[in-house]
Amino acid sequence: METRAKKTIIANWKNHPDSWAEAEQILDATNEYFSTTRQDLVDQVLPGIVICPPFVFLEEVGKVLKTSHFEHEASLGSQDIAVDDDTALTGEISGPMLSKLGVKYVIVGHSERRWPHCASLAEDGKLGESDEVVNKKIKAVLHNGMVPIVCVGERVRDDNFKEFLKNQIEKTFFGLSQDELGKCIIAYEPVWAISTSPDAHPDTPESAIESIGVIQDALISKFGIRNSNLFLYGGSVTSKNVADFIGQKEIDGVLVGGASINKEEFVKILKLI
Ligand code: PGA
Numbered sequence: 001m002e003t004r005a006k007k008t009i010i011a012n013w014k015n016h017p018d019s020w021a022e023a024e025q026i027l028d029a030t031n032e033y034f035s036t037t038r039q040d041l042v043d044q045v046l047p048g049i050v051i052c053p054p055f056v057f058l059e060e061v062g063k064v065l066k067t068s069h070f071e072h073e074a075s076l077g078s079q080d081i082a083v084d085d086d087t088a089l090t091g092e093i094s095g096p097m098l099s100k101l102g103v104k105y106v107i108v109g110h111s112e113r114r115w116p117h118c119a120s121l122a123e124d125g126k127l128g129e130s131d132e133v134v135n136k137k138i139k140a141v142l143h144n145g146m147v148p149i150v151c152v153g154e155r156v157r158d159d160n161f162k163e164f165l166k167n168q169i170e171k172t173f174f175g176l177s178q179d180e181l182g183k184c185i186i187a188y189e190p191v192w193a194i195s196t197s198p199d200a201h202p203d204t205p206e207s208a209i210e211s212i213g214v215i216q217d218a219l220i221s222k223f224g225i226r227n228s229n230l231f232l233y234g235g236s237v238t239s240k241n242v243a244d245f246i247g248q249k250e251i252d253g254v255l256v257g258g259a260s261i262n263k264e265e266f267v268k269i270l271k272l273i
Helices: 020-035 039-044 055-065 095-100 119-124 131-143 161-172 178-182 205-223 242-246 263-272
Strands: 008-012 048-052 074-078 105-108 147-152 185-188 231-234 253-256
Touching: 008 105, 008 231, 008 263, 020 055, 020 263, 048 105, 055 074, 095 131, 105 131, 131 147, 131 161, 147 161, 161 205, 178 205, 185 205, 205 231, 205 242, 242 253, 242 263
Parallel strands: 008 048, 008 253, 048 074, 074 105, 105 147, 147 185, 185 231, 231 253
Antiparallel strands: none
16 A cells, blocks of 8 residues: 655634634544544554644643544644743733643744734734744744744735745744754745635645745755755645645645634545545
């Protein structure tokens, strides 16, 4: 039997679901799938899953992940982190708080935090996290012993998109040692492909691979690392297209937003990986 490479799947629940009861249903469906799957497949082929719930469910999800089939298959992730461990920052959650809850991965620089999508936010520009802020957050994640899942991607696919990506990579990873950079998981998420963007549509595997190549070249030329990072694709991933992305050797996994909070759809995605 041909062995497929084990892939990584990040479930980014964003600000959903509205209740713990619904959150439990998603976890139950996923756990049920693992309980009916052959353990050798789980060990060798099936993805490593990181579940990133909203902060209010982190502790409870963490408890569930320590039980039953989840124990070996799934890790806890956070969707954000405070830039600083010690400064008083109203509304923020610090690195030490996250690591004490058992968080192992932290999404940093998600495009919904970098670039406002809703018209009301675009008007006052309040959520526009800069590359410099993202850079500080990566350092906060590493400093607290967790793994950053760093989102990068162009806003528009125009003639300048390669320059945009190179510049974003340089600023986002500025000042990191090769060792620190090597610990980062890099999620290529073109902003126009994220389901919350106006007229969103998924990228094609070919163009995602081209962009990942640009990112890898930038990491080599700016930081001198021929990198051993994992590269994920994110942006409108569903059960209809996941196999196309995952089937590429250049793509180590996917970051799934909207489809990860629909329990039937999420299990379908898992079955296809
Ligand atoms: P989406 O979100 O799958 O809903 O496009 C991706 C993400 O959360 O980055």
